[in-house]
Amino acid sequence: MHGGEGRTFVAEKFPLSRFDPGIREQLNVYAEELLKWSKTYNLIGPCTREELFDRHFLDGVLLLDHWITRGKLADVGSGAGLPGMVLALLADGVDEICLIESRKKKVRFLNHVVQLLGLEKVKVFHGTAKHAGEKWGGRFDTVVSRGIGDLLYGGREALSLLPPGGTYLTFKGFNHQQEIQNFSQDKISSFFEVPRIVYAETATGNRIVALTKK
Numbered sequence: 001m002h003g004g005e006g007r008t009f010v011a012e013k014f015p016l017s018r019f020d021p022g023i024r025e026q027l028n029v030y031a032e033e034l035l036k037w038s039k040t041y042n043l044i045g046p047c048t049r050e051e052l053f054d055r056h057f058l059d060g061v062l063l064l065d066h067w068i069t070r071g072k073l074a075d076v077g078s079g080a081g082l083p084g085m086v087l088a089l090l091a092d093g094v095d096e097i098c099l100i101e102s103r104k105k106k107v108r109f110l111n112h113v114v115q116l117l118g119l120e121k122v123k124v125f126h127g128t129a130k131h132a133g134e135k136w137g138g139r140f141d142t143v144v145s146r147g148i149g150d151l152l153y154g155g156r157e158a159l160s161l162l163p164p165g166g167t168y169l170t171f172k173g174f175n176h177q178q179e180i181q182n183f184s185q186d187k188i189s190s191f192f193e194v195p196r197i198v199y200a201e202t203a204t205g206n207r208i209v210a211l212t213k214k
Contacts, residue, residue: 012201014053014061019090026089026117027057033113034080041105043080059146059171060086066199066208067169071141072096076129076157077148079106084144085113088122098140100125100132133160143168151179151195152186155211159191162213169198174205183211190214 016024031052038044047055060083063069070093075084078099088097099122101107107126114122125132143158143166151170158168172179180195192211199208 012058012062014058016053023089027053027086029117030081030085030089030113031057033109033116037109037112038080041109043106043109044082056082057086059083060090062199062208063087063144063169064090067142067167067210069094069142072098072139073142073144074098074100074132074140074161076100076132076143076145076154076161077102078110078124079103079147081110081113082146085110085122087144088119089117094142095121097122098125098132098136099123100127100129102126102128129157129161136161138163138166141166145170147171151176151183151209151211152188155183155188155192158211159188159213164213166213168192168211168213170209170211172207172209176205176207176209180209 016027031049034043035049035052044056063083069087069091073087073094073096075097078084078101081099084097084099087094099110101110101124107124110124114124137160140161143161145154145157148154148157151172154170155168162168183189183195192213196210197207198210
């Protein structure tokens with residue numbers, strides 16, 4: 001894997017044409033199911049198909065482009081599968097993906113999509129990161145999250161899932177500096193290397209922050 005301070009980028013759009021027809025079809029099916037189920041189960045806020053790709057699916061591409069993801073990966077608080085389900089479709093180098101989600105209706109949706117798309121390398125864990133860590137402590141090379149809480153909370157959630165050298169990647173906004181400061185002042189920071197920003201976007205302030213376990 002790689003890290004270091006990230007370069008700054010302008011706002012991007014999901015590069016659908018970059019992927020082969022089979023992957024594009026799977027992404028489209030996933031998008032259709034997510035929009036359909038959200039009408040009943042409120043899996044994601046109101047959005048168009050275009051917004052779904054550019055605001056939500058794009059995060060999976062950013063992780064692929066700005067961090068090498070391989071081996072085993074866990075998505076903590078996966079929700080409707082963002083970004084874990086997208087990575088399952090795009091990341092050839094990842095041989096196992098675990099979507100960790102505690103809410104029953106979202107677990108039901110994730111299992112539906114996994115079965116519908118025949119995603120054999122994906123498993124859905126119904127429970128918390130703590131429970132997943134008790135079952136698979138130190139199993140995952142990479143842990144990702146999106147919108148589960150601040151950096152301190154995310155680091156605590158990811159810690160037991162990672163082996164030494166494993167990395168937690170999370171999306172942050174304009175308040176990332178305060179979150180990094182709060183994290184660095186907590187005792188849990190002693191279990192990680194210094195936080196790194198591996199991607200920064202100028203238009204929205206979005207960042208990908210990386211914590212590598214010592």
